[in-house]
């Protein structure tokens with residue numbers, strides 16, 4: 158099986174390359190040429206997903222069976238300040254990747270986000286809940302989801318949340334580093350979601366894509382994140398405890414955190430649908446965190 162993964166140099170894309178390279182030939186796509194081995198891809202193609210023709214040419218040449226779009230502008234505050242860029246990459250770029258996958262007859266997987274919800278439901282969101290984003294980032298990602306649902310034949314939209322992994326800057330690393338230096342950690346206590354380890358997510362994406370390709374699961378939206386819900390403040394405390402670090406951690410409001418974009422209050426995702434398809438439940442984020450911290454020590 159030939160797989161094309163965009164955003165191969167990103168936090169999730171890099172772990173997707175690792176996961177899929179165990180079972181097939183993986184081409185990673187990134188804007189600049191980098192060393193393919195570092196990302197565990199057989200080859201690394203250089204293309205910008207906003208370059209529709211260049212991208213279509215690359216996909217036509219590769220003839221993939223599966224295309225995963227993990228490329229995005231994922232900085233929520235940057236998107237709020239730069240809405241044109243956000244829509245150009247997250248909506249138009251995703252559309253270009255989806256169309257190229259469709260033309261190649263490949264299964265298309267779009268990586269989506271819990272930030273398509275306003276967070277006011279008061280309980281976990283299912284795949285059938287109506288999105289209502291409160292940020293430009295959420296709106297731009299929802300535009301991609303809507304396009305894929307209406308125009309692509311074989312697809313999965315994977316909604317995930319609050320990622321940490323070894324290939325990108327993330328909240329877990331910044332808590333560990335600040336705590337080690339004895340600095341004060343200010344973390345938002347009033348917004349909650351499911352922290353997700355990119356390795357666990359990559360494994361689940363692989364399981365889901367196999368089921369869809371075998372005709373054992375339908376196209377559609379799938380929520381995939383680790384079990385367990387917490388705020389960043391609670392997560393920071395757990396990270397410090399697991400590392401045995403005495404840390405000065407304070408709970409702050411979103412306003413005090415000073416971000417430009419609004420974030421949903423409770424964007425936890427319901428996992429019933431994906432658990433049924435995979436035949437297993439993703440582990441609790443605490444277990445995933447323990448593993449991540451162990452591998453982090455070895456780095």
Ligand SMILES: NC(=O)c1ccc[n+]([C@@H]2O[C@H](COP(=O)([O-])OP(=O)(O)OC[C@H]3O[C@@H](n4cnc5c(N)ncnc54)[C@H](OP(=O)(O)O)[C@@H]3O)[C@@H](O)[C@H]2O)c1
Pocket residue numbers: 163164165166167168169170186187188189204205206207226227228229230231232246250268269270271298317318319320321325
């Ligand atoms: N991080 C989270 O907590 C989180 C939560 C929910 C959903 N998601 C979604 O998960 C996916 C992966 O996120 P991530 O955290 O792995 O993001 P990331 O680390 O910022 O990686 C994004 C990747 O997209 C690439 N990219 C950006 N613009 C591009 C363009 N115009 N053409 C080609 N490649 C481009 C980047 O390449 P360069 O290296 O060249 O910039 C990078 O490889 C995204 O769809 C995001 O919306 C993330």
